[in-house]
Amino acid sequence: MNKSSVDLTACDNEPIHLIGAIQPHGTLLVVNKDDFTIEFAAANTMEHFSRSPDELLGQNLAELLGASNCEELARHPLSPGTPDILQPWFPKSNECFQPQHRLECLPRLQGDLIILEFMWDEEASTTVWEQEELRQRIISELIRPDALEQLAQVSAEIIRNVTGFDRVMIYRFAEDKHGEVIAESTVRDDSFFGLHYPASDIPDPARRHFVLNVMRSIPDINAKPVPILARDGKGTDALSDNPLDLTYSKLRAVAPVHIEYLNNMGVEASMSISLITNDQLWGLVACHHYSTRLISSNRLRFAELLGSTISALLQSIENTDQLRQSIDAEKIAFGIEQKARGGTNLRTALLEKSDSVMQIIDAQGLLLKLGDKTDQIGLVGPDPLELGMLRDNAADGVATTSHLLHLMTHDDLEVPAAGVAYLELSEDGEDYLLLFREHYVHTIKWAGKPDKIEQHDDGGQVRLSPRGSFALWSEERKGTSKPFSELDHEALRIIRRALFALNSLDRERAALKAQRQAEAEEARLRHALLDASRSHAMSEVAKAIAHELNQPLSAVANYVNACRQELRNSEASVSEQASELMDDAVAESSRAGDLVRRLRDFIARGDLIADNIDLNATVKRGLDLCILTNEDQDLEVVLNLQNDLRKVWADPVQVAQVILNLAKNSIAAMQGMPDKTLILSTTARDGEVEVSVRDTGHGLPEDVKETMFEPFHSSTTSGMGIGLSLCRSIVEAHEGRIWARGLEDGTEVIFSLPYRETNDV
Amino acid sequence: MSNVDGSPLTVYVVDDDTAVLKSLCALLLAHGYQAIACQSAEEFLSVHDADAKACMLLDLRMPGMSGLELQAHLNDLGAKIPIIVVTGHGDVPVAVRAMKAGAIDFIEKPTPEDQLLTSLAMANEILNGRITRAVPAELVSVRLGKLTEREREVLDLLVIGKINKEIAEHLGVSQRTVEIHRARVREKMGARGIADLIRMLS
Numbered sequence: 001m002n003k004s005s006v007d008l009t010a011c012d013n014e015p016i017h018l019i020g021a022i023q024p025h026g027t028l029l030v031v032n033k034d035d036f037t038i039e040f041a042a043a044n045t046m047e048h049f050s051r052s053p054d055e056l057l058g059q060n061l062a063e064l065l066g067a068s069n070c071e072e073l074a075r076h077p078l079s080p081g082t083p084d085i086l087q088p089w090f091p092k093s094n095e096c097f098q099p100q101h102r103l104e105c106l107p108r109l110q111g112d113l114i115i116l117e118f119m120w121d122e123e124a125s126t127t128v129w130e131q132e133e134l135r136q137r138i139i140s141e142l143i144r145p146d147a148l149e150q151l152a153q154v155s156a157e158i159i160r161n162v163t164g165f166d167r168v169m170i171y172r173f174a175e176d177k178h179g180e181v182i183a184e185s186t187v188r189d190d191s192f193f194g195l196h197y198p199a200s201d202i203p204d205p206a207r208r209h210f211v212l213n214v215m216r217s218i219p220d221i222n223a224k225p226v227p228i229l230a231r232d233g234k235g236t237d238a239l240s241d242n243p244l245d246l247t248y249s250k251l252r253a254v255a256p257v258h259i260e261y262l263n264n265m266g267v268e269a270s271m272s273i274s275l276i277t278n279d280q281l282w283g284l285v286a287c288h289h290y291s292t293r294l295i296s297s298n299r300l301r302f303a304e305l306l307g308s309t310i311s312a313l314l315q316s317i318e319n320t321d322q323l324r325q326s327i328d329a330e331k332i333a334f335g336i337e338q339k340a341r342g343g344t345n346l347r348t349a350l351l352e353k354s355d356s357v358m359q360i361i362d363a364q365g366l367l368l369k370l371g372d373k374t375d376q377i378g379l380v381g382p383d384p385l386e387l388g389m390l391r392d393n394a395a396d397g398v399a400t401t402s403h404l405l406h407l408m409t410h411d412d413l414e415v416p417a418a419g420v421a422y423l424e425l426s427e428d429g430e431d432y433l434l435l436f437r438e439h440y441v442h443t444i445k446w447a448g449k450p451d452k453i454e455q456h457d458d459g460g461q462v463r464l465s466p467r468g469s470f471a472l473w474s475e476e477r478k479g480t481s482k483p484f485s486e487l488d489h490e491a492l493r494i495i496r497r498a499l500f501a502l503n504s505l506d507r508e509r510a511a512l513k514a515q516r517q518a519e520a521e522e523a524r525l526r527h528a529l530l531d532a533s534r535s536h537a538m539s540e541v542a543k544a545i546a547h548e549l550n551q552p553l554s555a556v557a558n559y560v561n562a563c564r565q566e567l568r569n570s571e572a573s574v575s576e577q578a579s580e581l582m583d584d585a586v587a588e589s590s591r592a593g594d595l596v597r598r599l600r601d602f603i604a605r606g607d608l609i610a611d612n613i614d615l616n617a618t619v620k621r622g623l624d625l626c627i628l629t630n631e632d633q634d635l636e637v638v639l640n641l642q643n644d645l646r647k648v649w650a651d652p653v654q655v656a657q658v659i660l661n662l663a664k665n666s667i668a669a670m671q672g673m674p675d676k677t678l679i680l681s682t683t684a685r686d687g688e689v690e691v692s693v694r695d696t697g698h699g700l701p702e703d704v705k706e707t708m709f710e711p712f713h714s715s716t717t718s719g720m721g722i723g724l725s726l727c728r729s730i731v732e733a734h735e736g737r738i739w740a741r742g743l744e745d746g747t748e749v750i751f752s753l754p755y756r757e758t759n760d761v
Numbered sequence: 762m763s764n765v766d767g768s769p770l771t772v773y774v775v776d777d778d779t780a781v782l783k784s785l786c787a788l789l790l791a792h793g794y795q796a797i798a799c800q801s802a803e804e805f806l807s808v809h810d811a812d813a814k815a816c817m818l819l820d821l822r823m824p825g826m827s828g829l830e831l832q833a834h835l836n837d838l839g840a841k842i843p844i845i846v847v848t849g850h851g852d853v854p855v856a857v858r859a860m861k862a863g864a865i866d867f868i869e870k871p872t873p874e875d876q877l878l879t880s881l882a883m884a885n886e887i888l889n890g891r892i893t894r895a896v897p898a899e900l901v902s903v904r905l906g907k908l909t910e911r912e913r914e915v916l917d918l919l920v921i922g923k924i925n926k927e928i929a930e931h932l933g934v935s936q937r938t939v940e941i942h943r944a945r946v947r948e949k950m951g952a953r954g955i956a957d958l959i960r961m962l963s
Contacts, residue, residue: 558784565791
């Protein structure tokens, strides 16, 4: 096997519960739960029962312990009660069973089998429970601490007191599973306090066992393991025909890798109690002795109970801590909420509280993005930051990483922030809050270099071996921030919830405001259009009057001039006075023309306020205005607007006016018709754009067609007939043309506007 | 007025307003022209003799084919008939377009007799090949050189069809001032009216 391919975590896969052996400080029998036939026996039964496994296997348990004990066993609870501890059973001596010492048995049902583990009961069973001083200590000291480390320290001392181990340590496992000694009580000179142990020191199967089996005692590391035999006389390990599951066994033999590990540390006896909070392995109480040490089973149980107590207390302290941080988070969220509800916008409210927000999760920088605006405070991360991964991993809108480098497009260790918390503040992910944590340059003091060393055994097979040295080995870590804990996440979720709600509110308000503005703008345009409509109509009337009056005035002047000329031609004698009168007539008609001109100039306002406009939008606006005042429910409007129209240089208000007038005429022409369809279309032609307004009305008589664009020739019954003339004026002012076509089923009025390079209107 | 051969000059009068049409014809006849009345552009096209030496008094505002459309149509046909545009008030921008399209002059209604006769005389000269339509470019630029800056501004606004009131608003001066500037411009440019100015600058 290639050396480099050896996985140092390979022992994670070792089936340590199928080791097929026990430690020799007790013995083990396994019986069928129905008839108590002995199915398995440890090879050392002779030492405890003076009967060899051969003699026991296949026999009934009653033959060994006597019928009365078996009856008692049948009544005994065979599963752990509450707390999670097996109730010991003490088989009594009788006519066929007369052990030298009192025996303590831990019976446990496992499938169809009952596993019976026997140990010598060396001490009066109640002694340890009755030590008044110990009880006092437990009650007075253990319950008092409100900090984790303090509780751990007290616990270590009490446990060492009860068990007499040389060293009792409390480990806490970090999220990456590596352990740290957070408390220690020892009689030795050296200290492991503050040291870190790599996660690989406790492989995953061992971790599982720590959760399932809270107590583990190894009185003599190097004691020779005793194999467990099946009825066929063969072994029961993982490779055998009858592997026996020793998951819940107290006596289970020690895995070779663990023996080596403890030997490397110089430890000869050990005990461990698992600390479990919220069903997770929180830590361990690890007891080491530098010579062999057998702890009586009732002390073990006491220690086990103590372990459960400590676990419960730990959980309570953790919960309290979490509650405290959560309450702080709620307070901050509430503070921001109050500000925001008081009319301050979210941005200002949040930035005012930025210090507390950063403080609660120990962040040193903040980046707030709301809409188009971004605010930064303190230490911030690299720019740009790839947020995709955080967004994808967000739970309840919150995601964190202590390794910002992963999110960067380029490696840059100079970036001041190393960790980031992402809080999503809008559904679309456009708005968010980032909280940055600085680099966590910290030195980890490892108990030995945290690598396992592989070794080759005689068979040439690769086997793993733990490290031989536990000499202090320091490692400096960089590039990451302090990790975000579950507590941090909870606080972030609380704050994010409040901010998200406030932001939604802000966004709704903004949307409402925008809508109101749009409506106001629409109303303003409508008014402008109506205004223009009125003043245009007036100006058009003025123009029309001027034109209509001017024609006869013009004719009068011509006639008088013609008359005078004819008189001259005929050489008739014309009195001077008559000649002057004719001059006066011409002069007066000219003056009348001038007056009319002045009147027209006074009223008329022919200026175009032109721009490059989207003609389709203008057509729609004119139509909207027309529909607005239309009460005919049957009217169907069809828009055939060409999509890719180039912008055209025109006055949008005036062109909308044309549409409005044409559409009004069309609707009027369709009164009383069964089918009322108004069709508006725009079409780009060569050098110009055509707008057509078409109806399904009465159609267009030829005589009307000639004069319809002249003023005072109303084809509709209402109005002065200014509308179409006005349309023509506007279109012509744009250098466009307007014309009409009679159709079989209605009328179409078309006007064209030229595309122009410049704005010389 | 008459042609070189002594026959009277034919003047087509195209106007939809009957009174104007008839009175103009009467005036032209009195002055010795042969007037042919056309009530519409279409009618003109049907009666007009392309070979005859003739000019035209053209109203721009007419139902059916408008004056400008008729002019464009004639240009397309290559017809060389001199066109004198007769317009109502406020149609100056349209008249300017007609001038740019080749009309030799325009007259606002009511039509001053002397101006009408002068324009017709010019048409006659053009038809007889005695003058060209254009004032020589060098002469125009000499005349333009005499204008003050303000006068040049007024001129530029005049030739795009702005009326006095608009020019006054645009330049921020009184209408009276504009009138004075206008008079000076006409004088310096040697123009009888705006039509001349437009012709010189187009």
